[in-house]
Amino acid sequence: MLLLIIAAAVIWRLYLWSRAPHDAPTRSVALSLLSAGLSYPVAMPGGTTGIDTVAGHGTAKLVQNVLLLLTVYFLMCFYLYSADGYAARRRARWEAAVVAAVTAAIILAAVSVPHEALAGSFSTADMTIPQVAFFYTGAGLYLMYALGAAGRWSARYARMSRRPHATGLWMTAIGLGAMAAACAVRAVFVAVRWSGGSVPHQLTASVAVGLVVSSLLFVAGITYSGVRARITATRLWLRRRRDHRRLIPLWQLLIEVYPENELRPASRGLWDRWRARGVHRRYHRRIVECRDGLVDISPYLVRGEDGTGLLDLDPTQLARRLRSAATMIKNGVPAPGQAVALAVPQEDDRNADVRQLIAVSEALRLTA
Template sequence: MTEKLPLIIAAAVTWRLYLWSRAPHDAPTRSVALSLLSAGLSYPVAMPGGAAGIDTVAGHGMAKLVQNVLLLGTVYFLMCFYLYSADGQAARRRARREAVVVVVVAVAITLAAVSMPFEALAGSFRTADMTISQVAFFYAGAGLYLMYALGSAGRWSARYARMSRQPHATGLWLTAVGLGMMAVACAVRAVFVAVRWSGGPVPHQLMSSAAIALVVSSLLFVAGVTYSGARARITATRLWLRRRRDHRRLTPLWRLLIELYPENELRPASRGLWDRWRARGVHRRYHRRIVECRDGLVDISPYLVCAEDDASVLDLDPTQLARRLRAAASMIKNDVPAPGQAVALVVPHEDDRNADVRQLIAVSEALRLTA
């Protein structure tokens, strides 16, 4: 899974950049794309190979600086997404002011990084020497801005969650909780920096707990931003599977009617193999089969009824109707004149498309069993 993670991140970034190219003037789309791009670029920088390469070229600790600047960009553009979603000139002016803030923070931590010994930032947050003022300022400055930006984004997520309906509200609440927890974790780490800068110790258990909180909050955030889309995809997949199954179950009835009335078969929009699996193709073939079955039932209905039993035929159960359909098919093949007039068959009691399909499937299943 670790080997596939860069590919997943690259795919997500590429997709968002593609959406941005489709709507280049849409500010929220642009903000999400840039946020993901910044996050995606920070990942290889944080990896040992990427960090070693940057440190070799630019000096020890520069990889840590680049990674933190990219993280600042990630949360800034995330905050911009909420600002631009609010729309209006006020939101745009606020985004410009926030841009000034993030640039000031980035410049400040950059100055701190270049003014400290090269090897001071080579380690991790846990092993860094916080008694060096520039190191403490570097981590505190970046952490406090992350706390501010994540907290603001979490607050806006909660506000939108209260105004939204399910399932979007659930996803937004998960996002808000995840962002809030990340902001709290950043605040706790800032306190750790202050304690260690003053020479005090921070227990290993507290450091580990803060790291775990960051991981959990990140997972909640990811779950929140993907919840609505994942749920919609699951619902769409279930509908796709059900319609593929119903399409197959209608085959006995459809085959009998199309054999008798081939002119009722509608021309498919596409005959490609891929169209058989695409959601649009499955739904199109499903609805086409229902229409073809209905048209065929109207055409064959004069052979199922006559003047004395045209009312009773409407009350036939699926098994009895299946037998009459086979008998009617034999009459048509033998060129027997129709004894009655066309009537509506297999009419559901409920005014519902699903009930209509269930009725047709019941007759089709009866045909299959009486074959």
């Protein structure tokens, strides 16, 4: 489940990056999530065994930590590039030098000890070996520094933002802060074990679980606003597809008598029927076609009246008159009056206008 969530977040952010390839903040978030996503398969038993078998014991641990360092570095770059200033870009280059130095240091520590020394997990590693203790301490302290800085920036932007962005930023800030705290606790564990002490397994396991939970909260936070926007867009897409179908009876009646009102579609491809842009375009086109048809057919509904009474007709009555008017037009009867407004909602709102058209269309379907 964790891998599926992270994979979905990575794919989504890579898609956004492809839409804006020159946007530095978008690129930074995509690379941060990509690094984090790659680190999880490496850390899993199957991934660790495979890499260690090919490259030697301890290689998977080294690769995982380097990917985590890149994750938090690119995350810091997101905030730095968001500032959009020369000082921010200079700070990003300085941070790149720092992470490169830390990466080089832990690589030197890893290759200076037997491969078996890093083959186990954090809880089983022999911290009395200075290189092993330095490996975990160096990586952990940099993670704590970078995560803490990113968490502070997230909280700062959250206070300046409005929902739903503020909600996502607060989730991100809490997740980052929790991860930084967990890294600090693990650094204390390393110091205790390096000095010859021991740490209860339950405590180490609890911190590990906290890291996983805070990582999920972080991923959920940075994708929250985008996912919520997608959900809202999907709901609108579904509603407009449904309304487009519900307008069929009214649209068919009007297009049969006024075929010239049918607007030419921009595309007839099968994929366009499901794309959001195609659905919205057909939805608005059908509304325009229905409104144009009602204007053209309205003179046949007047019947010697001034036309004001037509606004008081309920959808069922209006549907019956529309069928009679359509029959008159097909029989070649000239228009007995002038055009008037039909099916006008009381509210001056596009959604209310659509609801009124749908009500007439549903009445036509029921009185067929």
